Amino acid sequence: MEDAENLAECGLDPELRDRLLNEQVECTFIWTNKAGQPFGVAMSFIWRKGSIWLTAAGTRARIPAIRRTGYAAAMISSVGTTIGPGKTVSVRGRCIVHDDRATRDWMLPELARAIRKDDEAGAQAFLALLDSPGRVVIELKPDYELNFDSKKMWARKPDAAPPGRFDH
Template identity: 35%
Template structure:
């Protein structure tokens, strides 16, 4: 009989990322893959910094970038977030489907650029805002509608790569 996480990793449904762990991941991580639909149907993705704020995920970009231009015709996105680069152990992944809104309003720009800068450059957020604040600057708000996939190797009996977890040795 095959033992999940030790002999195989076929069915990962038992090791999804739990709600509390999703929130922790979103609080720890600052980058994700932002997947959007290009004209002609090809999906595309870019790595972007983000801020999780009041249930939404916020990004900043420039109006003529492919991801911003594409949102005008199709606001559906998928955000793929992992724990890579954080201090969190194991491998965690969360794929969130969402609907994006591009904001150009000065009040929203001022508020969200400062919030994003405070998260990404806490030593001097205003210096980062000065760098970011350009004529074509926008902020993108993504409202999550579903989790399409998640994974948490810490919930497996092994390390997910054929060896025992470090805390089991």
Template identity: 40%
Template sequence: MIGSEPDRPRVGVRDIEDLRGTHLAADDRDELFTAQTECTVAYLSREGWPAAVVMSFLRRDGRFWLTAVGGRDHLESLRGDPRLTIVVDNRGTGLPGRRMVAVQGTVVVHEDRATKDWFYPAFAERMAADDPAAFVRLLDSPRRAVLEVTPTGRQVSHDSRKIAGDGRGGPRS
């Protein structure tokens, strides 16, 4: 337990330097992935600079699925270097506390009809449940690709509910 040693105060009471033990549990991570529809995708741009873009995602079979249009920097950069990090947090979800997970992975770009035929309806159902058919019509454009992200490395997460005062120096809990 955090702060169980006599010389180390409980995290969030005196400082928030040692965040060991504040990671998201597997169930909480799954709850976050279900509640949130957007993520930040960090990648290396074609010019060699770190870059990021906010994208909507679908999670299926342990992978993240996204979509982008050919010619956009993030898609073209990922074609050249498929490494990325996806960051998902709970802003806007109504989930309590501050929750975040960063997942390293690699992307495969799909442009085949079979992938688009299953992905567009599933993605539209998640993003536009009021009229998914209308959203599918918008998505199904000639230059659109589907991105399949397979987690490959380190995952970093944070759950402020595990910190006294929710990590903001509030009352001890």
């Protein structure tokens, strides 16, 4: 490889993809506003049942936008995980806003435990904060995915790699 033009062979191996989706708890969540412009924020999430699950107050601008378009996207980075930097999973797909109690009852505790995985009291406190009357759950069902493993790209030209890219 002389350059970084063709990265088709730099996707994540399936095991590493699954590990990233199950280990990471923060993503960039992206939707389209009323003007048709993309906008995104960092949000906590969990990967369950083949979907990305997030939560927000129903009054957040993203909620009517999702209801209006029915679509959203997310980018999950490996930064901050035991996997190390340079790996991503990006998805887009149908997005459903759940406002029923049954969905909140299973999803919010799982999210709280994922965020505060080593602290049950902390998870319970976080759950109490999350479980508010106007809270909704967002389900992003991916219909397109693009993932990337920079280690595969850097392996083609190791002298160009940033420090630490081969440590994980």
